[in-house]
Amino acid sequence: MLIAQVIVELSLDRKFDYLIPEELSAAVRPGVRVEVPFGKSTRVGCVLSVSEVENFSGRFELKPVLAVKSNSPQLPEKLLQLGSWMADYYCCSYEQAVKALLPGAVRRAKSNRGKRRFALNDLAAADEFIRQNSSKKTAAKRIAVLQTLMQEDDLTADEIELRCGATASVIKGLLELELLVISSVDALKRRKHRKFAVAPDKPRTPTAEQQAALDGICQLLDHPEWDVRTGLLFGVTGSGKTEVYLQSIAHALKLGKSAIVLVPEISLTPQTVRRFRARFGDALAVLHSRLSDAERREEWQKIYNGQAQIAIGARSALFAPLANLGLIVVDEEHENSYKQAEAPRYSARDVAVMRGKIENAAVVLGSATPALETYYNALNGKYKLWKLEHRAEDSPLPEVRVVDLALAREHAKEHPGAGSTLFTPELISAIKSRLHCREQVILFLNRRGYARELACPEELCTWVAECPDCSKSYIYHRSRQMLSCGLCGRIVPAPVHCPVCNAEVLRTRGVGTERIEDIARRIFPHARIERMDSDTMRGADAHEITLEKFRRGELDILIGTQMIAKGLDFPNVTLVGVINADSGLNIPDIRASERTFQLLTQVAGRAGRGDKHGEVIIQTFSPYNDVIRYAVAQDFPAFYEYDAAVRQVLNYPPFGHLIALYARGENESEVSEVINAVFLKAKSFCHASVIAVEPAPAPLARVKGKYRYLATFRGEKISSVRRALRQMVLHEVWKNSVELYLDMDAQTLI
Numbered sequence: 001m002l003i004a005q006v007i008v009e010l011s012l013d014r015k016f017d018y019l020i021p022e023e024l025s026a027a028v029r030p031g032v033r034v035e036v037p038f039g040k041s042t043r044v045g046c047v048l049s050v051s052e053v054e055n056f057s058g059r060f061e062l063k064p065v066l067a068v069k070s071n072s073p074q075l076p077e078k079l080l081q082l083g084s085w086m087a088d089y090y091c092c093s094y095e096q097a098v099k100a101l102l103p104g105a106v107r108r109a110k111s112n113r114g115k116r117r118f119a120l121n122d123l124a125a126a127d128e129f130i131r132q133n134s135s136k137k138t139a140a141k142r143i144a145v146l147q148t149l150m151q152e153d154d155l156t157a158d159e160i161e162l163r164c165g166a167t168a169s170v171i172k173g174l175l176e177l178e179l180l181v182i183s184s185v186d187a188l189k190r191r192k193h194r195k196f197a198v199a200p201d202k203p204r205t206p207t208a209e210q211q212a213a214l215d216g217i218c219q220l221l222d223h224p225e226w227d228v229r230t231g232l233l234f235g236v237t238g239s240g241k242t243e244v245y246l247q248s249i250a251h252a253l254k255l256g257k258s259a260i261v262l263v264p265e266i267s268l269t270p271q272t273v274r275r276f277r278a279r280f281g282d283a284l285a286v287l288h289s290r291l292s293d294a295e296r297r298e299e300w301q302k303i304y305n306g307q308a309q310i311a312i313g314a315r316s317a318l319f320a321p322l323a324n325l326g327l328i329v330v331d332e333e334h335e336n337s338y339k340q341a342e343a344p345r346y347s348a349r350d351v352a353v354m355r356g357k358i359e360n361a362a363v364v365l366g367s368a369t370p371a372l373e374t375y376y377n378a379l380n381g382k383y384k385l386w387k388l389e390h391r392a393e394d395s396p397l398p399e400v401r402v403v404d405l406a407l408a409r410e411h412a413k414e415h416p417g418a419g420s421t422l423f424t425p426e427l428i429s430a431i432k433s434r435l436h437c438r439e440q441v442i443l444f445l446n447r448r449g450y451a452r453e454l455a456c457p458e459e460l461c462t463w464v465a466e467c468p469d470c471s472k473s474y475i476y477h478r479s480r481q482m483l484s485c486g487l488c489g490r491i492v493p494a495p496v497h498c499p500v501c502n503a504e505v506l507r508t509r510g511v512g513t514e515r516i517e518d519i520a521r522r523i524f525p526h527a528r529i530e531r532m533d534s535d536t537m538r539g540a541d542a543h544e545i546t547l548e549k550f551r552r553g554e555l556d557i558l559i560g561t562q563m564i565a566k567g568l569d570f571p572n573v574t575l576v577g578v579i580n581a582d583s584g585l586n587i588p589d590i591r592a593s594e595r596t597f598q599l600l601t602q603v604a605g606r607a608g609r610g611d612k613h614g615e616v617i618i619q620t621f622s623p624y625n626d627v628i629r630y631a632v633a634q635d636f637p638a639f640y641e642y643d644a645a646v647r648q649v650l651n652y653p654p655f656g657h658l659i660a661l662y663a664r665g666e667n668e669s670e671v672s673e674v675i676n677a678v679f680l681k682a683k684s685f686c687h688a689s690v691i692a693v694e695p696a697p698a699p700l701a702r703v704k705g706k707y708r709y710l711a712t713f714r715g716e717k718i719s720s721v722r723r724a725l726r727q728m729v730l731h732e733v734w735k736n737s738v739e740l741y742l743d744m745d746a747q748t749l750i
Contacts, residue, residue, distance in 0.1 A: 002052055004028050004065055006045040008038055013093035013730045015048060019062040027068045031075035033107075035066040042066065046098050048080060073304050075101055076321050078358050085354055091726040091742040092344040100344050101319045104162075105293035106300050118171060119154035121181045126150065127480045129179055131493035141166045142174055147491055149180070159293060201278035203247055209235075210244050213386035217248040220362035220384075221255060221326055230353050232333075232378040233366040235388030236634065237605020238395065241366045242272075242569075244388075245329045246279050248364065249310060253283075257326025257361075258309040262317055262348060264335035265563050266290050270544035272331075273312055280310060287313035287320060290543075315340065315348040318355065325359045328352045333365035333374060334598055339747045347745055349374070368605060368636070369598040372647070375640055376654035391609075398576070398607040398614030400632045403427065404623045405580065422511060423519060427577050427617050434575045435527055435556055439612065443520065443559045444603045445513050445579040448533040449475035452510025454483065456498040463500040469705040476508055477535065478515075488704045516579055517559050524557065532560035565603040571610025576603055581620040581628055588699060589748055590652050593627045597639050600631035651691055651714050653745070659713045659722060660746040661729075662698065665738040668707040674738040675709045678728055682713070685724040690715035699750045706739075710749060 002020040018036050020028045028034060032047045079101050087097035099107075120126050126146045133139035144164035149155065160166055174180040206214055213233055220229060235241045249259045263272050266288050273286055285299040285308035302308040303320045311320035315338055318328070330338070330352050338348040349365060356363035365374055365383070378385040391397065408424035434441050454465040454476040465474040467485035474483035474492070481494045497504055517531045530536075530546055537543050543563075549555050551570060558564060578600060585596045600618065608614015620628055630639035648655045661682070663675035675695040686692050691714050698708040713721050722744065729740045 001054075001062075002028070002050060003062065004034070004047045005049045005051070006034065006036055006047055006065075007094050007098060008036065008043040008045040009095060009099070010043070011093040011095050013087070013095070015094065016045075017062060019064045020050065021064050024065055024068060028065055029074065030077050031080055033069040033072040035069065037063045037066060044069065046075065048084075048094075048098075073106065073301075073321070076323075078355075079319060079321060081358055082319075082351070082355050085358075086344050086346055086351060088726070089722075090344045090346050090744050091722065091729065093730060096343045100316075100340075100346070103287075103296050103300055103316065105296040108293070116182050117154040117156055118149070118160065118175075118180045118182060120146065120149045121178055123150070124480075126179055127482060129177070130491055131482070134492045141170045142179075143491075145170060145174060146179065147489065155292070200281075201275070203250065203279070204240075204243055206243065206247070207240065207388075207390070207392060209388045209390060210240050210392075213244050213388065214247055214251075216384060216386050217244070217327075217362060217364055218251045221248070221252055221257070224360045228382070228384055229356050229361070230363040230365065230377075230382075231384035231386060232370060232374055233364055233386050233388070234370055234375070234378070234636075235366070235368060236391060236397065237368045237602065238391040238397075238569075238609045239368070239388035240392035241331070241368075241388065242275060243392070245331070245364070245366070246276070248329070249276075249280070249327060252326040252362075253280075253309060255326060257324050258322040259311075259327040259329065260317060260320055260322065260325065260352075261310065261312045261329045262331060262338070262352065263312070263314060264332045264337045266314060266543055270547055271568060276310065276312055282308075284308055284310035284312055285320070287311060287317040289314065289316070318348050318352055325355075325361045328356050328361055328363045330363070330365045332367055332602075334367045334369055334371040336595065336747050343741065345741075345743045347747070350745065369601045370636070372594060372640060372644060373654040375636075376644070395608065395611070396613065397634060398604060398616045400604060400616040400618065400634075401426065402623045402628065402632055403617055403619045405619050405621045408619070422516065422579060423523060424617075424619055427619065428523060430575055430615060430617055431524065431557070431577070435524065437574075439574040440550070440553070440555070440570060440572045441557045441575045441577065442564060442573055442603070442606050443516060443557060443577045443579060444561075444565055445511070445516055445559075446561050446565075446583055446599065447510065447512040448514070448535055448561055449484070449512035450478040450514040450518070451476040451508030451512060453508065454494060455507050455509060456501060456503050457505065457507040458498070458501055458503050461498060461501040461503065463498055465495070469702070471700050471702040475512065478518075487700065511580070513559055513561060520557060520559060527556040528554065529557045529559065530555050532558060532564050534561070534563075537563070562599060565599055565606070568606055569609055570606070572612070573606055574608060574612045574614050576607040576614070576616045578603060578616070578618045578620075581618050581631075582622055585622065585625065585627065587750070589750055590647070590650075591748060593643055597627050597631050597636075597643075600628065601634055601636070604631070604634070651689075651716070653714075656714050656716045657718045657722075657744070658746050659718060659725065660743040660749060661695075661711045661713070661725060661740070662708060662743065663695075663738050663740050664703075664706040664708045665735075666706055667737060670735055671707045671709050671738050674734045674740065675711060677734070678725075678740065679711045681728060682721060682725050685721050686713065686715075687717070687720070690718055690721060712746075712749065 002025055004018050004020050005015045006018055030047055030049055035042055036045050083097040083101050087094045130143050145166045148164050157168055233241055252259050276284055285302045287299055303311055311317050330349050333349045340346050353363050377383045403424050403426050409421045412421050431441050453473040456463040465483050470485055470487040472487050482491055483494050484491045513531055513533050520529055550558050604616040607616050663671045665671045679695050683692050693712045695709050695711040698710040725742055729742055
């Protein structure tokens with residue numbers, strides 16, 4: 001008899017045996033989705049393996065597979081193998097890991113073509129509705145729909161229900177209030193008509209450094225039998241890493257192989273796609289989270305059917321079902337956005353290395369500021385190392401100046417009108433000079449909103465606008481007179497007076513990109529200015545439209561958060577201003593220095609990428625800080641030695657693995673009780689070299705109404721602890737009111 005091992009769409013971390021009827025024996029294969037009886041119901045599951053046995057000796061009689069989902073594609077066997085490794089290594093259930101391999105739009109296999117799509121009629125009207133009804137429970141679903149559509153371009157009724165649980169009656173009510181409109185044209189067709197023309201492009205003659213890297217990558221492609229299949233392309237900003245990627249992929253295609261290109265930010269995808277489409281035409285498919293279900297399904301099917309040999313996109317593009325995979329490129333491999341925040345909590349960079357190993361493909365990790373783990377592996381021979389130490393065309397690195405914000409603040413007090421505490425005289429003068437020469441400017445601040453906090457100024461009143469469900473102050477948005485929580489997404493109206501003491505004027509603290517835009521428009525009234533952050537980039541095409549305007553020279557100043565800090569290549573940008581370099585430096589996290597160095601180096605690299613000399617002005621209250629000094633010098637090896645010395649003493653990555661054990665729940669005492677019990681049991685599996693840090697409230701102690709506790713384990717050889725924790729978290733019974741989860745190779749402990 002033939003037996004199929006099946007996982008059902010429940011996070012049970014269990015495989016179930018089912019008998020394969022003779023009439024389905026040809027159709028049931030690993031990777032196929034099937035309908036199976038489960039308890040008193042019918043469930044959809046995925047076949048992990050098929051085996052032939054003479055006699056089945058189980059405790060119960062086997063139930064048969066009922067049907068094969070004929071409209072659902074088959075997952076390749078090597079992807080299933082990757083999913084199994086992810087489930088084990090990242091301590092999640094098999095179901096969660098396999099679910100990540102197949103986009104939800106493909107799993108559901110429903111077509112949205114011809115269905116009505118809904119969009120916001122007017123943003124201001126939507127804001128006003130939220131402001132007036134935020135305290136009414138009866139309006140909660142309507143508000144959820146409006147908030148969802150503030151982040152999406154337009155959605156079908158099915159997509160709205162999936163995202164926020166709102167039924168057709170909620171949508172009907174919003175239509176009657178004229179808060180929503182029906183979009184009569186299918187989004188997929190509409191966006192295709194909006195695509196910008198791309199002129200064909202030819203390969204450029206490589207520099208000596210680029211040629212050496214190309215030769216090394218091509219050798220990996222030509223010799224799949226080699227043991228070391230991963231390499232680090234370590235190149236300064238503007239050194240032509242993308243050209244190396246393009247020519248490496250061309251070599252892979254000549255060998256009849258396919259390729260995956262990962263980029264960390266949605267904002268980078270349009271420009272990357274433009275360059276790759278110019279070189280390879282329609283041989284590529286694009287996968288990222290801003291696509292509608294119909295778009296995602298169409299792009300995925302192009303790959304599955306062999307119509308596309310190159311997959312480009314953010315994290316999930318790693319699981320593209322390409323046949324004969326030859327090359328995986330992870331651009332800006334150091335980026336934190338490659339780490340998934342929910343189960344499976346995988347690192348796309350590390351999973352890319354494992355997929356390369358399983359599929360015998362070459363893996364290229366590219367960065368001007370590599371992750372310390374990656375650079376450590378390259379120095380120790382685990383990865384190959386190729387260096388690009390000079391910019392392409394031999395253009396010089398930009399001149400970097402550091403401006404002391406403390407001195408600038410004193411100068412602003414003594415000379416009112418001569419400057420600003422946010423725009424120093426040096427920065428204002430440099431911007432005016434660049435605008436006079438019709439050159440472009442990028443201003444960077446990694447904080448959105450108008451202010452980070454709204455509070456009462458009265459000395460005896462301690463009121464601060466805080467989210468009731470999270471350990472965090474609300475972000476204040478002045479243009480919309482709204483408060484938003486960066487953790488749970490709650491949006492409420494901003495009060496006019498202090499709700500505690502009724503003070504008439506409220507004080508803002510901290511600064512965000514909205515305030516920078518407001519000041520810039522006053523100082524430079526004739527400049528064409530636009531802001532790029534998660535508040536302004538709501539539509540699915542918003543990134544592409546804004547960057548296209550900037551590329552065509554229709555904007556003079558682009559203000560934004562980290563989405564504009566890396567990967568963008570605009571030759572007419574000659575000045576980059578960092579408003580406050582300290583914003584991420586003092587966060588209580590082991591990677592705070594690394595992230596600050598990376599961000600400053602990357603954003604500085606946006607200047608002077610063409611024929612014109614570039615300039616960078618970094619404003620900071622800590623001009624003599626070592627991290628800022630290394631970033632100004634763009635000296636990554638020196639920074640590595642500086643930061644690695646601290647980590648080695650503490651046994652942090654890259655010198656050991658880091659496991660974070662979290663517990664969360666609505667009752668703090670129960671959360672504390674459970675995590676302490678798990679921690680004590682896990683300690684028995686720790687050997688002498690493993691450092692176990694006892695449970696304590698997490699730095700963000702409360703999120704979405706739930707208390708969070710954290711314990712950590714770190715060490716070089718930690719697999720026995722990981723396996724024990726996986727068993728305890730997934731299979732042992734604790735309190736139902738407390739959720740336990742693990743973050744393997746945690747990127748942050750916030």
